[in-house]
Amino acid sequence: MMKISKLHSKVLWKDSFLYAVSFIAAIETICAIADFSITDVVNIQKWWEKGLIIIGVFLLLWIIIAVIKALRADHAITLKIKGITVRIELGDIFKSPNWKLIPFNEFFDTIVDDVVIARNSLNGKFIERLQDIDDLNKKIDEAEDIPSMKRKTKAGRTYYPLGRIITYQDYLLLAFSHFENNQAKLSHNEYEICLRAMWNEISRVYAHRPVTIPLLGGGITRITDKNEFHLLRCILCTLKTSDAQIYQPITIVLTRESIDKINLYDIKKIF
Helix, strand or coil: CHHHHHHHHHHHHHHHHHHHHHHHHHHHHHHHCCCHHHHCCCCCCCCCHHHHHHHHHHHHHHHHHHHHHHHHCEEEEEEEEEEEEEEEEEEEEEHHHEEEEEEEECCCCCEEEECCCCCCCCCHHHHHCCHHHHHHHHHHHHHCCHHHHHHHHEECCEECCCCCCEEEEEEEEEEEEECCEEEEEHHHHHHHHHHHHHHHHHHCCCCCCCCCCCCCCCCCCCCCCHHHHHHHHHHHHHHHCCCCCCCCEEEEEECHHHHHHHHHHHHHHHC
């Protein structure tokens, strides 16, 4: 059920006001052409009574339009960014038939023990769905090096630049965060750098197939002082300003918890 807070949008009410004005104007034009008056329906003669009825109808129409717009934006919106169809919707990424992007740490760890990887994280849920973890580790180890994103070593371990993607089955595995002292870390600047590199990587590997991604940074790996609205806007802004050549739809799936914190109507008006 839509939260009342979704109606707390100046843009929503402004747009709804304009729609209501246009609708009333259209009705008045039709009535004038048809030589039809409000007195043909209601027996009133005083001008101020007619005025009150018109104002009442207008306010009711304004509210109805605002509620309808808010309801429509509470589950999904569709945008066009650089000619790419971007759909933002409530859903489960694992049910998508497209490429599914899963964030990992820079080491591409696969140990789900609530220390290295939390079981309730998207990363943990993905790994626990697999029947052969050894095959996943083998594919990661055998992944071809990319000139601009070569793997390196740190403290005897292989790590990958943030934004690097390794394909596995119908998944895009993303190096999304640093991992130190059993904590996933990512600064504001690193978040944007990672997203820009990610779009280029998606462009490199997507093989002309649609891509589904989660709200990156909205889970275990938190970006300080960035709420869900800012995270989503940052994802879309980096796509808009990237050099990535992507010619298939992109879907960003949100959990119910995330979508309750984001006014998608405001996002739609920004883009």
